[in-house]
Amino acid sequence: MENNTVISIQNLIKQFPVGREFFTALKNITLDLHKGEFTGLVGPSGSGKTTLLNIIGGLDSPTEGKVRVLDQPLDNTTHNERARLRRKYMGFIFQSYNLLPVYTVFENVELPLILNKMNKEDRIQKVNQAIEWVGLTNKRNSKPNMLSGGECQRTAIARALVHDPVLVMADEPTANLDAENSHNIMKILTKLNKELDTSFVFATHDEKIMGYLKRIIRLEDGNIVNDKKITKENI
């Protein structure tokens, strides 16, 4: 990675067809994100933060512009290459957790390791460690329907981090949680960010979590209107 740059975006435009017209969700976005950053894409609904997150994650493709993630040009890669990138180096946390309902906590967390073809012994060790990080050891055999919202999100975090990704993307991770659970989740993520040096990108408009972010990129109508690094001085 050049200069510790995890994500490099230049002149990104994303348009969606709406009837015969096109709606421009992202307008000429240019930004770099670095290793270990704890970044929030913030803004009101429809500002383009989830779209930007999806493009960074290779789940969607740009209409124009260049996007490099972990030194891979996403605008030039195949579905399979993007899938490999996500599998090896990325983790995802979703607003509605997206846990597989028929799997236990352990099995949900184990899934990325199975996809990465890790052997069973290593898998068990890694999964147990990840479950311990998020404090769900006593729930490892529970299925999602037996967990609270906070526990589900902690499971999703363990799943996103279990394979030691370089980059974790979280789309509104606290939107379905109450204040206490939101703070707990953010404390876990902050701790993991420090311990693992994993880069985090959040798409959020939840004011409760702003205080945890080290960099806030504010989006409005598909434009970056503010990009501010949070230091002790400007808190």
Added chain:
Amino acid sequence: MLFKIALKNLLGARLRTFLNVFVTCISFFMIIFITGLYDGMRQHAKQVTIDTEIAGGAYWHPLYDPSDPMVFEDSHSTLPPKINDLVNENKAVPILVSQAAIYPNGRIMPVIMKGIHPSQNIVNMPTNTLEKNKDINIPVLIGKGMANNTKLNIGDSFTIRWLDSDGTYDADEGTVVHIMDTENFKLDIGHIWIPLKKAQEMLALENEVTYVSYAIGEKKIKNSGSWIHRDVDYLIQDIEAAIEADKPGNQIMFTILLSLAAMGIFNAQVLSIFRRGKEIGTLMALGMTRSKVVGLFTLEGGINAILASALTLFPFGLIFWWTAEHGVPMPMDYSEMGFMIAKQLMPVYSFNLIVTTTVLVFFIVIIVSYLPSRRIAKMKPTNALKGKTGI
């Protein structure tokens, strides 16, 4: 890897898996059961014909043609010595065939009158009932269908008119001594059976017969004179032809059953797969490729088919075994309609039927799992994550 995930998905989704497997299993069962019944029906018809009519084969008078009553008048003679030896050794039963007319309850009805040796045990007919009442002038054995048509009961007398060998019409009273319950309508409808000696006496054809049926296991004799040997294959050729003619119908029925099964399985699979759009999106986000997603869901379908095969063996296997052993009772007697259908139909589940059905249903499940998962895997992961599956 895919197998592990597919198995985990199936075992984890207990009720959904059970319902999918059950639908497939019911399809397996219905196809095998109904086709087995149908095969059993056809095989039964063949067996009944051999048991009650053909036995091991026959020797015919050279002019005899069972489908042409006009030749009955001339198709009789004394038996060639070798065939006569068979009859004397009780290894063959002689039968004399002629046309006649009966007048039950004042109506006239043309019939085929057959004289048969009452004590024979070559064909499965209750001919011994013909010799029980020695004082009856012409004891007559008829079938249930004939009894219904003529409204005759045991003990009823009716006039029989026939043309003897001198070309003279004659008539006498016959009395029903027994009504046989046979599934072979060819012995029943339009037939009356009387003792051979009586028939020969009535027709003035002493010692003459039209054909003989010989016992199962008897070899063809070398010198049968001018009489024509007819083996079982020849004698059942009309049934074989009927079965052959019925094959397209059978295939259509099999196809309809298979299509119904396919629709049921397709419905279950489509619902199952399209309901799992969010799960597919999640798998994609976690780095599963589209081809692996398609493979996973197709594999789930395959495992589903294997589980369904296993479930079909048990408990449905018990139903197969029980019905094959004890038969399936039919709601009515079809023999009066001219169908050779047993009252207790024994299905025949051939190895061929089971293997063909299993392979076909397996492929259907694979295809109906592959098609929707291929479609859903083509979706944008972002739409799949939102559960927007397009149905």
